[in-house]
Amino acid sequence: MTNIDETGEFLKSLGFPRLNIHATARHHDFISSSKRILVIGPMGSGKTEFAARIWRDSRVALKKKEVVKRLTSTANVDRRNVFVVRSALDKSRFPDYPEDALAYRGGYEQCGNRIGAIKDSFGLEVLIAENPEVGTWIIDEAAFFDERLAYLTKDEAESRGLCFIFPTLLLNFRREIFNQTARLLLDTATDVVPLTAYCEHEECLRDSLYTYRYYLVDNQECPALYFDPLIIIGGDRTKHDGREPDYCTRCDDHHYLPAKEYTFFTLKPFGELAARGNISPLFAELAAFQGKIEESRLYSSILGRCSEGIEREMLMNSLKVPLIAERALIYLYAEQNLLSEEQMRFFIQKLDLDRDYLSKRLADNRRPLAL
Numbered sequence: 001m002t003n004i005d006e007t008g009e010f011l012k013s014l015g016f017p018r019l020n021i022h023a024t025a026r027h028h029d030f031i032s033s034s035k036r037i038l039v040i041g042p043m044g045s046g047k048t049e050f051a052a053r054i055w056r057d058s059r060v061a062l063k064k065k066e067v068v069k070r071l072t073s074t075a076n077v078d079r080r081n082v083f084v085v086r087s088a089l090d091k092s093r094f095p096d097y098p099e100d101a102l103a104y105r106g107g108y109e110q111c112g113n114r115i116g117a118i119k120d121s122f123g124l125e126v127l128i129a130e131n132p133e134v135g136t137w138i139i140d141e142a143a144f145f146d147e148r149l150a151y152l153t154k155d156e157a158e159s160r161g162l163c164f165i166f167p168t169l170l171l172n173f174r175r176e177i178f179n180q181t182a183r184l185l186l187d188t189a190t191d192v193v194p195l196t197a198y199c200e201h202e203e204c205l206r207d208s209l210y211t212y213r214y215y216l217v218d219n220q221e222c223p224a225l226y227f228d229p230l231i232i233i234g235g236d237r238t239k240h241d242g243r244e245p246d247y248c249t250r251c252d253d254h255h256y257l258p259a260k261e262y263t264f265f266t267l268k269p270f271g272e273l274a275a276r277g278n279i280s281p282l283f284a285e286l287a288a289f290q291g292k293i294e295e296s297r298l299y300s301s302i303l304g305r306c307s308e309g310i311e312r313e314m315l316m317n318s319l320k321v322p323l324i325a326e327r328a329l330i331y332l333y334a335e336q337n338l339l340s341e342e343q344m345r346f347f348i349q350k351l352d353l354d355r356d357y358l359s360k361r362l363a364d365n366r367r368p369l370a371l
Helices: 003-013 047-061 066-072 121-130 148-160 180-188 260-275 280-289 297-304 310-320 324-335 341-351 355-364
Strands: 036-040 077-087 101-104 107-110 115-118 134-139 163-168 191-194 210-217 220-223 246-250
Touching: 036 047, 036 148, 036 180, 047 077, 047 101, 047 107, 047 134, 047 163, 066 077, 077 121, 115 121, 121 134, 121 148, 134 148, 148 163, 148 180, 163 180, 220 310, 260 280, 260 297, 260 324, 280 297, 280 324, 280 341, 297 310, 324 341, 324 355
Parallel strands: 036 163, 036 191, 077 115, 077 134, 134 163
Antiparallel strands: 101 107, 210 220, 210 246
């Protein structure tokens, strides 16, 4: 058995499907039907730009003679007809471009009436019904939609010959499968195109696979804590606000992720105690975040898990990010489902937490709470 076969068998044993992995230099294949193509890579690796290349390829392919249409069509569906789908929630990305633009870092393609925005897979179903001649669907940042999307696109591909292209993050800033939607897209995909980028650390030129989230506080790079809210909707421009994150792509050595061990050793167990009625340990930890961070278990955990030098400096910088108590509560409530609404309101009131930040981030993570 070759190394490639062994790798395939190993991935299969972990529950990952066999996929056709492609180089990125070829023009798009509009002849093959029923494909679900994952275009994956960290932020800044060119996923949306790759999608824009497919749009440009379609403009060329549509100029071919009628004989080509017979090759690229299934019934009344022509895969040279491309439609771009974006999230209706992400209005702030690339605000300087036209409304009909498929925008990426460094440029855009105007798609006219072949671009639309949806909130969920039901919105995609409507778009497909309204555009029965479209054979190729580009769904930008597909992992941000509900998990039903994976099976809707699979059914449409297999029943009607449609092709779907998913430029999306597969891994989140924690270097984990982004969510259940990402996992199901991987499970139902037929092809994957992996993209990489240079590590954006100023002293590194290695290949990067990971998206790195950080905050700028007093012009210092402060890595996001592991329990930072999973989804934060916002633009791609640099921000100098400790409430709003910045992103770049980093290699293994320069991707800092503080408090992962703390989250599972301390924060989540405290949330589980609160779920069983004992809120005292969690309350004390959140109170320490509010002004006596050195007395928190978070502080001692990070300090004790890194050696002297730049790594310690970077990891300890994470404690300079504001609203740590709010971030911890969002993780326990919206992501782990450990706290009740009543408990959330109790902590928010007693600790005088930032209601505006909590409302926005809980809405981003689809767990809105009236505060």
